[in-house]
Amino acid sequence: MIEVSGLTVRFAGITPIDDMSVTFPGGTCGLIGPNGAGKTTFFNVLSGFVKPAAGSISAFGENLLKLADYKRARWGLRRTFQTEMAIERLSVYDNVAMIHEHSGARRSSRRADVLAAIDFVGLDVSPKDKVGSLGARERRLVEVARAVVGSPRVVLLDEPAAGLPDEETAELSEVIQKIPGRFGALVVLVDHDMTLVSACCETTAVLDFGKLIASGPTAEVLRNEHVMRAYLGTEAEL
Amino acid sequence: MSSVSAFLGRGTAMRAAAAIGLLAIAIFAVPHLAGPDWITTYTSVAIYSVVALGFGILYGRVGLISLGQVALLTIGCWAGTRLAYATSLPFPVVLLLSGAITCVVGVFVGLPALRLSGLYLALVTLMFAGATTIVLSVTDFPNGGGGFTGRSAADALTTSTPPVRRPSWANGDVAYYRYTVIVCALLFLLALVHVATKPGRAWASIRESEPAALAAGVNITLYKLWAFALASFMAGIAGFLLAAQVGVPRAITFQTQDSLTLAATALIGGIFSVWGAIVAGVFNQLLPFLFQAQWGINPNFLLIIFGAGLLQVLLTAPGGLVDQVPKDLAKLGRLIFNGVRRLSRPRQEDAK
Numbered sequence: 001m002i003e004v005s006g007l008t009v010r011f012a013g014i015t016p017i018d019d020m021s022v023t024f025p026g027g028t029c030g031l032i033g034p035n036g037a038g039k040t041t042f043f044n045v046l047s048g049f050v051k052p053a054a055g056s057i058s059a060f061g062e063n064l065l066k067l068a069d070y071k072r073a074r075w076g077l078r079r080t081f082q083t084e085m086a087i088e089r090l091s092v093y094d095n096v097a098m099i100h101e102h103s104g105a106r107r108s109s110r111r112a113d114v115l116a117a118i119d120f121v122g123l124d125v126s127p128k129d130k131v132g133s134l135g136a137r138e139r140r141l142v143e144v145a146r147a148v149v150g151s152p153r154v155v156l157l158d159e160p161a162a163g164l165p166d167e168e169t170a171e172l173s174e175v176i177q178k179i180p181g182r183f184g185a186l187v188v189l190v191d192h193d194m195t196l197v198s199a200c201c202e203t204t205a206v207l208d209f210g211k212l213i214a215s216g217p218t219a220e221v222l223r224n225e226h227v228m229r230a231y232l233g234t235e236a237e238l
Numbered sequence: 239m240s241s242v243s244a245f246l247g248r249g250t251a252m253r254a255a256a257a258i259g260l261l262a263i264a265i266f267a268v269p270h271l272a273g274p275d276w277i278t279t280y281t282s283v284a285i286y287s288v289v290a291l292g293f294g295i296l297y298g299r300v301g302l303i304s305l306g307q308v309a310l311l312t313i314g315c316w317a318g319t320r321l322a323y324a325t326s327l328p329f330p331v332v333l334l335l336s337g338a339i340t341c342v343v344g345v346f347v348g349l350p351a352l353r354l355s356g357l358y359l360a361l362v363t364l365m366f367a368g369a370t371t372i373v374l375s376v377t378d379f380p381n382g383g384g385g386f387t388g389r390s391a392a393d394a395l396t397t398s399t400p401p402v403r404r405p406s407w408a409n410g411d412v413a414y415y416r417y418t419v420i421v422c423a424l425l426f427l428l429a430l431v432h433v434a435t436k437p438g439r440a441w442a443s444i445r446e447s448e449p450a451a452l453a454a455g456v457n458i459t460l461y462k463l464w465a466f467a468l469a470s471f472m473a474g475i476a477g478f479l480l481a482a483q484v485g486v487p488r489a490i491t492f493q494t495q496d497s498l499t500l501a502a503t504a505l506i507g508g509i510f511s512v513w514g515a516i517v518a519g520v521f522n523q524l525l526p527f528l529f530q531a532q533w534g535i536n537p538n539f540l541l542i543i544f545g546a547g548l549l550q551v552l553l554t555a556p557g558g559l560v561d562q563v564p565k566d567l568a569k570l571g572r573l574i575f576n577g578v579r580r581l582s583r584p585r586q587e588d589a590k
Binding site: 047048049069070071072073074077078079081085087088089090094097098099101102103128146 | 249436439440442443445446447449450452453454455456457458510
């Protein structure tokens, strides 16, 4: 469980996150909102790249904001980025092993853990293939494998399906849905693809201009009037 | 899964066999190539390969441009020379101490890299190389005197300065060449082990994206300084190897522009592969020797050639010669093969 309370982030003059209080109970949780709503900023706060002006984040009882940025991976925080971050020059195996090495997981189980993560995401390439030689679908799966290796506790997925065709998004959706059950991790999924969010997430929170406008069971949230207005706009706003 | 692990091992085994073969050629066959006056040049090639390898690790693996690698070689050369005159420590101990001292200096040079990158880091490290040249031009290399500088003004103008000692069993030029090649091979092995294991993967991650590396739990400060420490340690050891090779090192032979030439040749050779460093060593040391001693051409012309070569590499072959030449040779082979087949086809039809 992640409990966020009163989280505020300010960048000279703008407030990308404004007094956000929300609870991600467990399983796979969606975080949606229009562009510029503050979703990625929230991920950056969790990663330690952005220091909030106020508020607290407690993840599984741990005060996350107190941990040094590079120590959060060892604690169990994993994330993907909007842009691809799998390392092209390294093999698939090395890409995943690299995360395992800094996760604090036992060295003796590295090979087995890494190969299990590659197997889990359904990558059907040789682990020694260079990531630079793979297609978009495989590279995305490598990133997911990187996000689940070495006992993750919280997995942040930032638009994992962006740019993927529908059938590949469906495949990715199945993988994401299996993460909490297999690894016991809490997944926070940011995406604009509502089919993916509906399929994966039991609960969803909605941000708009840095403010939390709704949260709760996904189906209810997606029917919420404020949410529809934030996404589609209304005559009053026009 | 077991077949996968077997596969991972096979490529490494083949590369190791190729490396051992190459090392055997370097140790046993190369000294017999050409005349005895070439042997010191071969030694220099090995030494500068190590310096180029350090540059390649910093730029090719971590993404940090350091133009001060030859300055670090100079510092290793100075420190080793000072220790060799002042103490009677065994040669390998002086070698390690030169590496250790240079490593400490290199880490300090690397500190700005925690805040700077790209052009700014290149400039700062080039300024460091310039500063080293200036300090050295004032103090010059130790020549057996006392004090910190180890330089006696009285002996400076005489030719009586005893040369920096070599290992007792590797006093001759050929034996010393072999000694140098073995030490350099060990340094290459050290670098390869780094690149293939945890630090190498952490460096690759930093090079790809620092935020992603941070999110992956990589201690960026530690691994950047580690890369500087390794490259400087290697340059320091190479420095003392060079001191004992030339015997009496002189400040005038080390110029700031050497750091730039080294960076250029390292890029031409290929910074993503350790083999590229060997090509860089050849370009850096063997070509000037060929130009000057063998062909009587002013070696400064090489700067023009290196400039053109660098342009060519940056535009068309970012992996350097070690990456491009095999590809080009394969292409040429296919071209010849197809040409021969086309030529032979009409003849077969005639026979029918």
